[in-house]
Amino acid sequence: MKSLKEMINPLSTSFISQCKTLVGADNVIFDPERLRVYECDALAALRALPLMVVLPETVEQVQSLLRLCHQHNVPIVARGAGTGLAGGALPVVNGIVLGLSKMHHILKIDSHNRTAQVQPGVRNLAISEAAKPYGLYYAPDPSSQIACTIGGNIAENSGGVHCLKYGLTVHNVLQIKLVTIEGELLTLGGNGLDASGYDLLAIAIGSEGLLGIVVEATVRLLPIQPCTQVLLAAFNSIEQAGNAVAAIIAGRLVPAGLELMDNAAIRVTDAFVHANYPLDAEAILLCELDGLSEQVEADVAKATAILQANGAVEIRTAKDEKERKLFWAGRKAAFPAVGRISADYYCMDGTIPRKHLAKVLTQINQYANDLGLKVVNVFHAGDGNLHPLILYDASQPGEYERAEQLGGQILELCVAVGGSITGEHGVGVEKLNQMCVQFSTAELQQFERLKTAFDSKNLLNPGKVIPSLHRCAEFGQMHIHNGQLPFPELERF
Amino acid sequence: MQDQDLTLELQAQVQQAIESHTPLQIIGGNSKAFYGAPTSATTPLKLSGHQGIVEYEPSELVVTVRSGTPLNELNKVLAEQGQMLAFEPPVFSDTATIGGTIACGFSGPRRPYAGGARDFVLGCTILNGKAEHCRFGGQVMKNVAGFDVSRLMVGALGQLGVLLDLSLRVMPIPEAEITLYHSLASYGQALELVQRWQGQPWPLSALAYHDNHLRMRLSGSDDAIRSVAKKLGGEIDKDGDRFWHGLNVQQLDFFKGIENLWRISIAPATPMLDIPGRWLLDWGGAQRWLKSTATAEQIHKQTQAQGGYAICFRGAEKTDWLRLEPNLLALHKKIRLAFDPYQLLNSHRFSPEL
Numbered sequence: 039m040k041s042l043k044e045m046i047n048p049l050s051t052s053f054i055s056q057c058k059t060l061v062g063a064d065n066v067i068f069d070p071e072r073l074r075v076y077e078c079d080a081l082a083a084l085r086a087l088p089l090m091v092v093l094p095e096t097v098e099q100v101q102s103l104l105r106l107c108h109q110h111n112v113p114i115v116a117r118g119a120g121t122g123l124a125g126g127a128l129p130v131v132n133g134i135v136l137g138l139s140k141m142h143h144i145l146k147i148d149s150h151n152r153t154a155q156v157q158p159g160v161r162n163l164a165i166s167e168a169a170k171p172y173g174l175y176y177a178p179d180p181s182s183q184i185a186c187t188i189g190g191n192i193a194e195n196s197g198g199v200h201c202l203k204y205g206l207t208v209h210n211v212l213q214i215k216l217v218t219i220e221g222e223l224l225t226l227g228g229n230g231l232d233a234s235g236y237d238l239l240a241i242a243i244g245s246e247g248l249l250g251i252v253v254e255a256t257v258r259l260l261p262i263q264p265c266t267q268v269l270l271a272a273f274n275s276i277e278q279a280g281n282a283v284a285a286i287i288a289g290r291l292v293p294a295g296l297e298l299m300d301n302a303a304i305r306v307t308d309a310f311v312h313a314n315y316p317l318d319a320e321a322i323l324l325c326e327l328d329g330l331s332e333q334v335e336a337d338v339a340k341a342t343a344i345l346q347a348n349g350a351v352e353i354r355t356a357k358d359e360k361e362r363k364l365f366w367a368g369r370k371a372a373f374p375a376v377g378r379i380s381a382d383y384y385c386m387d388g389t390i391p392r393k394h395l396a397k398v399l400t401q402i403n404q405y406a407n408d409l410g411l412k413v414v415n416v417f418h419a420g421d422g423n424l425h426p427l428i429l430y431d432a433s434q435p436g437e438y439e440r441a442e443q444l445g446g447q448i449l450e451l452c453v454a455v456g457g458s459i460t461g462e463h464g465v466g467v468e469k470l471n472q473m474c475v476q477f478s479t480a481e482l483q484q485f486e487r488l489k490t491a492f493d494s495k496n497l498l499n500p501g502k503v504i505p506s507l508h509r510c511a512e513f514g515q516m517h518i519h520n521g522q523l524p525f526p527e528l529e530r531f
Numbered sequence: 532m533q534d535q536d537l538t539l540e541l542q543a544q545v546q547q548a549i550e551s552h553t554p555l556q557i558i559g560g561n562s563k564a565f566y567g568a569p570t571s572a573t574t575p576l577k578l579s580g581h582q583g584i585v586e587y588e589p590s591e592l593v594v595t596v597r598s599g600t601p602l603n604e605l606n607k608v609l610a611e612q613g614q615m616l617a618f619e620p621p622v623f624s625d626t627a628t629i630g631g632t633i634a635c636g637f638s639g640p641r642r643p644y645a646g647g648a649r650d651f652v653l654g655c656t657i658l659n660g661k662a663e664h665c666r667f668g669g670q671v672m673k674n675v676a677g678f679d680v681s682r683l684m685v686g687a688l689g690q691l692g693v694l695l696d697l698s699l700r701v702m703p704i705p706e707a708e709i710t711l712y713h714s715l716a717s718y719g720q721a722l723e724l725v726q727r728w729q730g731q732p733w734p735l736s737a738l739a740y741h742d743n744h745l746r747m748r749l750s751g752s753d754d755a756i757r758s759v760a761k762k763l764g765g766e767i768d769k770d771g772d773r774f775w776h777g778l779n780v781q782q783l784d785f786f787k788g789i790e791n792l793w794r795i796s797i798a799p800a801t802p803m804l805d806i807p808g809r810w811l812l813d814w815g816g817a818q819r820w821l822k823s824t825a826t827a828e829q830i831h832k833q834t835q836a837q838g839g840y841a842i843c844f845r846g847a848e849k850t851d852w853l854r855l856e857p858n859l860l861a862l863h864k865k866i867r868l869a870f871d872p873y874q875l876l877n878s879h880r881f882s883p884e885l
């Protein structure tokens with residue numbers, strides 16, 4: 039018979055006391071009030087209280103904790119800052135949360151090799167701040183960069199406004215230390231530009247906490263560019279803006295950033311930050327060019343000509359740094375701005391080949407109309423990464439479900455035009471169903487086997503990223519029963 | 532270039548190999564057979580007929596190509612549109628295929644500044660060791676759905692799957708390029724200068740030290756290059772293109788001679804290692820070529836002590852070609868089995884154990 043205590047909390051007393059011995063009682067959280075902090079990430083619609091939270095301070099503690107969990111079959115969910123948008127850090131049934139917030143030290147800035155060696159809980163922006171005195175910075179810049187951690191960035195392969203030119207996390211991390219579920223410490227990647235054997239660094243980046251716990255990272259730092267200029271171009275149609283994006287890329291330019299906002303986004307953000315955006319434009323493009331001043335000058339001239347040729351009705355070039363910041367202010371404030379006009383919003387993250395931008399945006403608005411919902415679009419147009427923000431009000435019965443349905447439709451549309459269900463936010467629990475649309479049975483099973491190679495007991499973030507085949511079968515059926523199978527021509531099982 | 536899709540035939544051959552327990556040797560253009568340890572398999576699986584551009588839209592900056600397509604042909608098609616493979620893969624012979632290049636994970640002098648082969652792979656279709664046709668990644672720049680299996684294929688020497696199609700990110704060919712050189716007498720001096728330059732926001736696209744010459748290539752707009760060239764000083768090397776090509780395909784005089792050719796991958800500012808032989812510094816110091824008769828033990832030991840690793844790129848040193856920590860080797864074996872449970876694909880290409 040289980041004791042009352044065990045029924046309330048299935049972790050054994052021996053497990054709990056060993057955890058306390060390992061990390062100190064202060065770093066083990068049980069108190070329900072304090073546990074609430076960990077019940078969700080930024081996908082706040084999904085919540086679950088963890089049984090316990092542990093906050094290790096050293097690599098050795100992480101190793102011992104994982105060994106202990108392995109021995110006691112206790113599932114573990116790693117957590118950085120909890121800014122993830124796909125429920126990746128959502129606690130799991132009968133599991134504990136391993137918070138990395140106390141491993142937050144920058145270990146070394148190596149200005150000669152242009153690298154930073156950091157602990158996983160270091161905030162993204164803190165790296166660039168520490169590198170600044172050396173004229174260097176860390177390029178990937180998710181909008182959440184003041185809060186999100188490098189461990190979370192690695193787990194999600196996060197991007198940002200500038201990844202069109204400077205790449206995603208995977209392009210900017212040289213080495214990580216990963217603790218396996220068996221408590222072994224692995225070094226993946228090298229201190230040069232590659233490592234021997236399989237590229238395990240590539241597979242660890244973006245693995246959403248399923249393969250191991252990142253306990254240290256060495257990231258690449260780049261020289262700060264001396265000159266940056268941004269153009270703001272207004273268009274009378276989304277289609278023209280979309281074509282202008284393709285033309286810029288085809289015109290041999292590689293902008294540092296190339297962002298698109300639709301009319302809804304222009305209005306919402308301008309009302310919030312007074313960026314002086316052209317309110318009547320159907321779309322604006324923000325095109326950032328950086329490099330040496332001579333290069334930027336040449337690129338600005340080229341970009342201006344291309345934008346004009348593609349129907350821009352107005353093109354502004356930032357006069358100074360202040361105006362450049364103002365151009366970006368609206369884009370950067372998109373989330374809070376939308377938060378002001380809508381009780382709730384749901385941020386999607388599909389990618390598509392750029393040539394389909396206009397078609398897809400029109401179709402998204404059509405879907406939204408059909409469901410009586412509104413969508414605001416601000417996104418990384420240069421790399422075809424859409425972020426439709428679906429506005430809804432959770433207090434209205436049925437609205438959340440409709441928002442979720444619209445989100446699903448959007449992602450399936452992305453797959454249908456040759457894109458992906460997630461560009462940078464990850465699958466987590468949010469997009470499990472859409473994984474069934476993007477991947478075949480054989481592919482999902484291949485993921486499963488790869489996961490098993492690292493974690494044979496399936497204790498690291500179980501239930502995330504890889505849907506069970508059973509789930510996919512049910513999802514497929516549900517879609518057909520409702521008569522809504524959006525793309526009957528797609529192969530599925 | 533032919534346009535020929537052999538997917539079904541190749542799948543049938545892998546299926547057949549499973550049924551008859553016959554290990555397969557995957558062969559593209561056979562131009563890189565010198566690299567790695569020889570596979571124990573003797574039955575060839577020929578990819579060179581599986582050719583052609585599947586899809587190429589320059590404005591998407593993506594090309595999807597069959598793995599048996601000759602690298603030369605692919606480069607030509609891209610150049611016609613003013614684009615290129617920015618990782619500048621070496622074309623060791625006319626037969627070299629894009630599939631072999633990706634399987635080996637080779638990148639040229641532009642690598643530190645533009646990215647390596649793995650950075651440009653967006654997606655792939657493969658036959659895994661169960662003869663299943665699988666597609667990972669896609670044709671879009673950003674894609675984090677599921678594990679990044681397509682990048683895992685880069686440098687795996689075919690052990691994790693037969694590469695069928697590859698989607699690669701391509702980049703515009705720079706408007707202008709120029710090569711400058713400085714005469715410097717010592718490696719120490721060169722390393723110091725190299726690190727100083729690399730810390731500057733200059734449009735570098737190659738940086739190498741060889742034969743008392745420190746050469747740098749600059750890429751970008753005409754004006755930008757000229758202004759940097761002024762700041763950097765040094766002489767213009769009119770034969771610059773020839774030098775970078777010779778370095779890339781290992782036809783400089785440096786590469787001649789019977790000594791083993793070692794490739795050392797290391798943090799770029801690492802001081803010179805104390806190993807006898809001739810050195811050539813590439814990738815701004817992060818890739819160092821060594822022609823040497825020193826023992827494998829000596830070379831591995833010195834390199835590992837500095838946090839780098841060494842590989843015998845060409846030469847007789849084939850036993851224990853791949854050195855891995857025991858825990859990493861164990862993981863490699865498990866991953867191998869996850870993709871190729873019957874161990875049919877390019878067995879022992881890395882070492883007797885892998």
Ligand SMILES: Cc1cc2nc3c(=O)[nH]c(=O)nc-3n(C[C@H](O)[C@H](O)[C@H](O)COP(=O)(O)OP(=O)(O)OC[C@H]3O[C@@H](n4cnc5c(N)ncnc54)[C@H](O)[C@@H]3O)c2cc1C
Binds near residue numbers: 122181248
């Ligand atoms: C306002 C806002 C804007 C955003 N903008 C962007 C953007 O522009 N681009 C973008 O890519 N993302 C963006 N995001 C999403 C989010 O910030 C990123 O996914 C970020 O990388 C998450 O980091 P985190 O530290 O908060 O991780 P968490 O949310 O705590 O965790 C994310 C995942 O990583 C795992 N994990 C965390 N740490 C580790 C570790 N050390 N080892 C192993 N696994 C670990 C977790 O288990 C979970 O699966 C945004 C989010 C918000 C709220």
